[in-house]
Amino acid sequence: MKRENIIKTTNLLYILPMLIFFSVFILGPIIQVFENSFLQIKANGDVEYVHFDNFIKFFNSKDASMVLKNTFIWVFVGVAAKILIGLLMALVLYNNFIGKRVLTGVMLIPYAMPAAVSCVVWRLMYHPTFGHITQLLLDLNILERPMSFLGNPATSLLAVLIVNVWAVAPFCALNILASLYSIPTYIYEAASIDGAGYLRKFFHITIHLIFTDVRTLALLIGIWAFNSFDVIYMMTTGGPANSSSILVNLVYQNAFEFNNRGYSSAISIICFIILSMFSVLYVRSKNKEVSFE
Amino acid sequence: MSGRKIRRYHLNRNKIRKRAYKILLALVVIVMIVFLFFPVVAMLTVSIKPANEVFSRPVRWMPSEPVWENYIEVFKKMDILVGFKNSIIVAIGSIITILLIGIPAAYAMSKLDYWFKGIIYYLVLVSQMFAPIIVIIPLYQQMNNWGLIDNHISLVLMNVTFNLAFIVLMLKSSFDNVPIEVLESAKIDGCGRFQALIRISLPIASMGIAVAIIFAFTRTWNEFLFAFTFTSSTSNKTIIVKLYEILKNNPAIGIPWHLVMAGATIATTPLVILFISIRKYITGDVTKGAIK
Numbered sequence: 001m002k003r004e005n006i007i008k009t010t011n012l013l014y015i016l017p018m019l020i021f022f023s024v025f026i027l028g029p030i031i032q033v034f035e036n037s038f039l040q041i042k043a044n045g046d047v048e049y050v051h052f053d054n055f056i057k058f059f060n061s062k063d064a065s066m067v068l069k070n071t072f073i074w075v076f077v078g079v080a081a082k083i084l085i086g087l088l089m090a091l092v093l094y095n096n097f098i099g100k101r102v103l104t105g106v107m108l109i110p111y112a113m114p115a116a117v118s119c120v121v122w123r124l125m126y127h128p129t130f131g132h133i134t135q136l137l138l139d140l141n142i143l144e145r146p147m148s149f150l151g152n153p154a155t156s157l158l159a160v161l162i163v164n165v166w167a168v169a170p171f172c173a174l175n176i177l178a179s180l181y182s183i184p185t186y187i188y189e190a191a192s193i194d195g196a197g198y199l200r201k202f203f204h205i206t207i208h209l210i211f212t213d214v215r216t217l218a219l220l221i222g223i224w225a226f227n228s229f230d231v232i233y234m235m236t237t238g239g240p241a242n243s244s245s246i247l248v249n250l251v252y253q254n255a256f257e258f259n260n261r262g263y264s265s266a267i268s269i270i271c272f273i274i275l276s277m278f279s280v281l282y283v284r285s286k287n288k289e290v291s292f293e
Numbered sequence: 294m295s296g297r298k299i300r301r302y303h304l305n306r307n308k309i310r311k312r313a314y315k316i317l318l319a320l321v322v323i324v325m326i327v328f329l330f331f332p333v334v335a336m337l338t339v340s341i342k343p344a345n346e347v348f349s350r351p352v353r354w355m356p357s358e359p360v361w362e363n364y365i366e367v368f369k370k371m372d373i374l375v376g377f378k379n380s381i382i383v384a385i386g387s388i389i390t391i392l393l394i395g396i397p398a399a400y401a402m403s404k405l406d407y408w409f410k411g412i413i414y415y416l417v418l419v420s421q422m423f424a425p426i427i428v429i430i431p432l433y434q435q436m437n438n439w440g441l442i443d444n445h446i447s448l449v450l451m452n453v454t455f456n457l458a459f460i461v462l463m464l465k466s467s468f469d470n471v472p473i474e475v476l477e478s479a480k481i482d483g484c485g486r487f488q489a490l491i492r493i494s495l496p497i498a499s500m501g502i503a504v505a506i507i508f509a510f511t512r513t514w515n516e517f518l519f520a521f522t523f524t525s526s527t528s529n530k531t532i533i534v535k536l537y538e539i540l541k542n543n544p545a546i547g548i549p550w551h552l553v554m555a556g557a558t559i560a561t562t563p564l565v566i567l568f569i570s571i572r573k574y575i576t577g578d579v580t581k582g583a584i585k
Binding site: 234271 | 318319328330332333335336339351395398402405413417419422423426429431432451461486522533536537540553568572
């Protein structure tokens with residue numbers, strides 16, 4: 001063997017522990033979930049091979065259409081709201097004003113707060129009798145009498161989504177702000193000399209130049225949203241009647257509450273396929289990022 | 294209009310425009326502050342309310358007088374201290390393991406040549422896309438077979454696995470800043486590959502490593518899924534799980550909200566301090582490889 005090849009092999013030792021962790025705790029389990037998704041696992045441990053029954057059962061169930069719709073809203077409406085609010089906040093922070101540095105520092109608090117803490121706080125704020133939001137809406141005459149936002153199937157998903165948007169939007173804002181600062185100012189100066197106003201500069205320069213960065217960001221937070229089991233679970237446990245469940249909540253519910261491990265694995269596989277598609281887009285988008293330096 | 298008048302007209306228009314823009318900006322900033330900090334203020338004010346004012350209607354926005362004793366009572370009544378201790382044990386165990394495994398891996402990915410280099414890079418990149426919840430059943434069985442359920446070791450193992458990729462990518466980009474010339478001259482001076490890592494690269498990348506430690510701490514501190522599913526006895530639960538279980542185990546009407554909020558404030562404080570201290574790096578060079 002050539003000396004180079006020996007070095008290439010011994011260098012693998014640096015990576016080896018990480019690869020062991022990944023194969024034991026990610027790759028192995030994924031293969032096992034694939035296996036499980038074709039099985040029916042009974043409570044006493046008996047298994048039966050049932051082909052695609054678990055998948056067919058899921059797509060025929062009454063939960064499926066609602067949960068898929070919820071997942072779609074949760075991911076796409078959520079990402080759109082986070083990016084738009086983040087963009088607005090970034091544009092504000094791009095200006096100079098008193099207290100700007102302090103604000104950019106402390107605005108990460110919602111993002112830095114543990115999910116459990118923000119869920120606890122928002123659950124109090126949504127509380128039908130003692131909640132701040134309920135009281136505010138009553139005072140403003142928007143609501144006639146107190147209502148339970150989390151306990152009502154019509155509002156539960158939206159109420160949880162607001163919490164998620166609140167937590168992630170500041171993160172988006174700081175990322176978009178970094179992209180805004182990466183645009184060289186001479187481009188704006190040149191545009192001003194040519195007579196372009198604020199709006200023209202925004203739509204013809206800013207949007208174009210931050211587009212690739214924002215797209216990567218949108219894919220990343222989309223993937224996070226798709227995976228965010230804990231916020232929904234802690235706010236509503238997916239209820240009432242699955243009205244705020246997304247796919248990952250169904251995985252957990254079937255695995256640990258209904259003890260339907262084969263069925264749960266089948267839903268995991270559906271998640272896995274969707275995530276794989278997102279991941280391909282993310283990696284491709286990341287490779288296309290440009291820099292102006 | 295004479296030339297002078299026209300000029301004054303334009304000046305005024307520009308002034309008015311600028312002033313309108315400033316007022317609009319101020320309004321948006323105020324809306325932003327209310328949106329972001331209303332819940333934080335709600336948490337802090339409720340945490341110092343006397344018990345009877347928490348349950349009064351209509352909702353009192355401010356406590357009539359601050360009751361700091363809530364912070365003492367939460368320690369007595371809800372063994373927050375045990376949760377705090379467990380969270381710290383899990384976080385420190387995870388951070389040490391992540392660094393022991395992650396530093397060599399990140400260093401190799403940045404500076405050394407090995408087989409399947411491209412494939413391994415994409416494997417790391419993609420592995421953080423898959424949420425642990427997808428594989429929770431086999432992981433639970435695995436931990437059960439090893440007798441690690443209701444044990445801090447299983448939480449450490451899980452936290453290491455699902456934070457490793459993120460931290461390795463972050464460390465890789467700080468090793469990327471170590472100039473290759475320095476390493477080459479060290480090699481000429483008879484410094485081995487491993488020695489070059491310990492003696493030269495680590496000190497240069499130390500700032501990046503510090504940021505990585507804070508990120509790892511935050512993520513393990515906040516971790517809910519495994520801490521909730523893998524622990525069953527109260528003496529082993531992390532502070533996050535304890536906080537959630539106060540809500541879960543009490544009937545809706547009997548939740549002592551003022552104590553819960555005091556606990557929530559205690560659980561948040563270390564994170565907020567750490568996060569604000571590294572805010573410069575959150576979108577900067579150090580995290581570039583990992584976050585975006």
